[in-house]
Amino acid sequence: MERIHVSVRSKPLSPEDAKSSPWRISGNSIFIPNQPAKFEFDRIFGNECHTLEIYEARTKNIVSAAVQGFNGTVFAYGQTSSGKTHTMRGSITEPGVIPMSVQDLFNFIEKEVDREFLVRMSYMEIYNEEINDLLVPEHRKLQIHESIERGIFVAGLREEIVASPDQVLELMDFGESHRHIGETNMNLYSSRSHTIFRMIIESREKAEDTKTDNSCDAVRVSVLNLVDLAGSERAAKTGAEGVRLKEGSHINKSLMTLGTVIKKLSEGAESQGGHVPYRDSKLTRILQPALGGNANTAMICNITLAQVSRPETTPSRNTVLRDTSDSKLTHGLA
Ligand SMILES: Nc1ncnc2c1ncn2[C@@H]1O[C@H](COP(=O)(O)OP(=O)(O)OP(=O)(O)O)[C@@H](O)[C@H]1O
Structure with missing residues (x-):
């Protein structure tokens, strides 16, 4: 796997x-003057930066590669x-990485005049290690399967054929309204689930003779996960108890597994036939095909440097800074 590109947004x-x-x-770098702690990243986007800048720095290339057939x-x-x-996701005034990617994906496709495309989208959440379909709210607790034809897939997950950015964004809004959110001390509308917004891009060369369909080009299929x-977060800080505490422990466990998987991949464990614990969490199992091999991966680490967040931001405790600073990242996360 190419070294994962990590940028920080403050x-x-x-x-x-x-x-x-x-x-x-x-x-x-992020540092405290006169203290040894210093964290280096591929790129830091400061307070004044807009999402467009972050998108253009890395995600745009990943979207373009997805249209060319790379996960x-x-x-x-x-x-x-x-x-x-x-x-x-962003807002009306400042669209996020997902709407920008969707728009560009269709723009890139339009330029590929020699190929024909079929684009599908799905939108799922992983809540307490259960997979729910955000496009079909009654499809809950879906199972992950693997077959020779389809590889790893979520059985029963709706994959909607889409033809325009507006159609995708409408479906995304529908899905958003079914996402699990909860109130924590730190955020009134805190997302309590991981969400995977996925575009599946299939293409093949346009047949010379459409009646006989005699093109011998293979179908290219790639997946873009956002x-x-x-x-x-730590339980004490968010005031987590009961349901929130259970959610928190599932969230932290799956994030730890994600860190381990990325660490193993960047150490070359997969190419050397070593074990990568994809199966230890639903998140990593679903993303398995788009993390290993020649897939492109980027991580945007969102941080806040407020004094009130200091315990979360000190090297010993802050998973964001500790796990993703460059010194660690040459070996992956964790
Ligand atoms: N770069 C930014 N510029 C302006 N406002 C921001 C920025 N980042 C976040 N906010 C605001 O801060 C609040 C929390 O942000 P957001 O909900 O995106 O956090 P989150 O990391 O997704 O939280 P959670 O994990 O709890 O869901 C929102 O009101 C959001 O509009």
Whole structure:
């Protein structure tokens, strides 16, 4: 696997938080002046940056490669309320990575005049290690299967054929309204599930003679996953108890597995015939085909550098900074 590209997006601070925050950003590092802790990333997007800049830096290439037949996955990772959903889904005033990707995907397809395409989309959430179809809300607790023809797939998941960005975004909005959200101390509308928004792109060369369909070009199939991960947070901070606490433990376990899988892949475990624990979480099992091999992967780490978040942001505790800083990432996450 190509080394995973990690960029960091720092959420804008209120004027009070900006005054009290001990953290500074310089170039591609985050640090506290006069302290040894320093974290390096491929790229840091500061407070003033817009989602478009983040999209163009890496995701756009992944979308373009997906149209050419290469699998791709983009994750938004970070503690609750750090801006993952803002980055992935966005708002009317600032569209997120998903709507931008959808628009570009159809633009790229339009330019491929010698090929014909069939595009499908699915939208699922993983909540407490159960897979729910966000396009068909009554399809719940779906199972993962594997077959020679289809590879790894979620049985019963709706794959809707789509022909325009508007149609995709309408379906996405429908799916969003069925997503599991809950209230935590840190975010009134906290996403409690991982969501995988998926575009499946099939194409083949246009037949010279459409009546006899004598093209011998193989069908290319690729998958583009845009993943909004549930918040990585500590129970005490979010005031989690009961249902929220159970959700939190599932979320943290699957994020840990994701970290281990990425670490193993970047160590070359798969190409050397070693074990990669994809099966330890539903998230990694579903994403397996789009993580290994020659797939393109990028992670956008959303962070907040407010003083109030300091315990989450110190090296010993902050999974976002600790797990994704460059020194760690040369060996993968975890
Ligand atoms: N870059 C940004 N610029 C302006 N507002 C932002 C930015 N990032 C996040 N916000 C705002 O902060 C709040 C929390 O963001 P968001 O819901 O995206 O967090 P999240 O990481 O998805 O949280 P959770 O894991 O709890 O779902 C929202 O009101 C959002 O609009």
